[in-house]
Amino acid sequence: MPVTGVFGGTFDPMHLAHLRIVRALRDELQLHEAEDCIRVIPTGFPPHRAQAVASNEQRLEMCRLTIGNEPGLLLDDRELRRDRFCYTVETLAELRGELGASAPIVFLMGADSLTHFHTWHDWRHILDLAHLAVAARPGSDLTHGLNPTVAHLLSENATSPSRPTLSHGKIYVLSTPPEDVSATELRSRLRSEQGTEGLLAEPVRRFILDNRLYR
Numbered sequence: 029m030p031v032t033g034v035f036g037g038t039f040d041p042m043h044l045a046h047l048r049i050v051r052a053l054r055d056e057l058q059l060h061e062a063e064d065c066i067r068v069i070p071t072g073f074p075p076h077r078a079q080a081v082a083s084n085e086q087r088l089e090m091c092r093l094t095i096g097n098e099p100g101l102l103l104d105d106r107e108l109r110r111d112r113f114c115y116t117v118e119t120l121a122e123l124r125g126e127l128g129a130s131a132p133i134v135f136l137m138g139a140d141s142l143t144h145f146h147t148w149h150d151w152r153h154i155l156d157l158a159h160l161a162v163a164a165r166p167g168s169d170l171t172h173g174l175n176p177t178v179a180h181l182l183s184e185n186a187t188s189p190s191r192p193t194l195s196h197g198k199i200y201v202l203s204t205p206p207e208d209v210s211a212t213e214l215r216s217r218l219r220s221e222q223g224t225e226g227l228l229a230e231p232v233r234r235f236i237l238d239n240r241l242y243r
């Protein structure tokens with residue numbers, strides 16, 4: 029049964045730590061079969077934070093440039109085509125409708141996202157629709173100080189990475205080491221004309237300079 033990964037984000041801009049955790053998802057969950065794919069889905073109107081600095085079109089293009097020819101990755105603009113807030117539960121319900129009841133779907137997030145998961149719209153339903161995969165992130169400890177609801181969810185459902193056979197309900201904790209990169213830090217570096225070597229794909233760095241983004 030083909031497995032679908034889903035990676036949602038503001039991606040303002042998409043950076044190399046994003047690409048690294050997508051690769052970790054693909055490799056640790058063994059998503060190497062011909063029909064497996066990981067959908068990168070930039071959010072349109074984020075439900076939970078200020079509007080992005082770059083436009084929808086610019087963020088989409090920076091995702092496209094970051095993904096390049098990476099095998100198994102697919103850029104999906106469905107949330108950008110909505111003209112209202114995008115909740116993950118709705119996107120996953122839509123994908124579930126398209127892929128069928130038994131298809132494994134895995135939603136990828138960083139550990140900082142998991143720490144706030146209990147605040148997401150209809151979050152309990154998300155694990156009825158998909159698995160989660162969580163990548164470590166500096167400053168977000170998954171073993172101490174978690175909100176009790178999230179800690180309980182993790183203790184009930186966490187599992188080590190392997191190719192999913194069930195359709196939903198597990199939390200795969202990826203073993204990729206934390207990397208201290210954020211889009212906020214990148215925007216601030218770009219604003220103050222500091223270097224971004226090793227943090228952005230080269231075509232994205234070019235695109236940002238050419239379009240005088242984040243000045």
Ligand SMILES: Nc1ncnc2c1ncn2[C@@H]1O[C@H](COP(=O)(O)OP(=O)(O)OP(=O)(O)O)[C@@H](O)[C@H]1O
Pocket residue numbers: 036037038039040045046049136137138139140141163164165166206207208209210211212213
């Ligand atoms: N360095 C990182 N390590 C692990 N996960 C990350 C990292 N950076 C981003 N993510 C995850 O990628 C997803 C999309 O993140 P987002 O586009 O908001 O990037 P960000 O770097 O967190 O941006 P910002 O600083 O603007 O909040 C989220 O689930 C987030 O947790």
Ligand SMILES: O=C(O)c1ccc[n+]([C@@H]2O[C@H](COP(=O)([O-])O)[C@@H](O)[C@H]2O)c1
Pocket residue numbers: 035036037038039069071074075076077114115116117141147148149
């Ligand atoms: O559905 C929600 O309530 C919800 C709340 C916070 C974040 N999300 C999703 O989580 C993903 C990462 O968000 P962010 O802010 O870290 O870029 C992105 O796809 C968001 O739409 C979703």
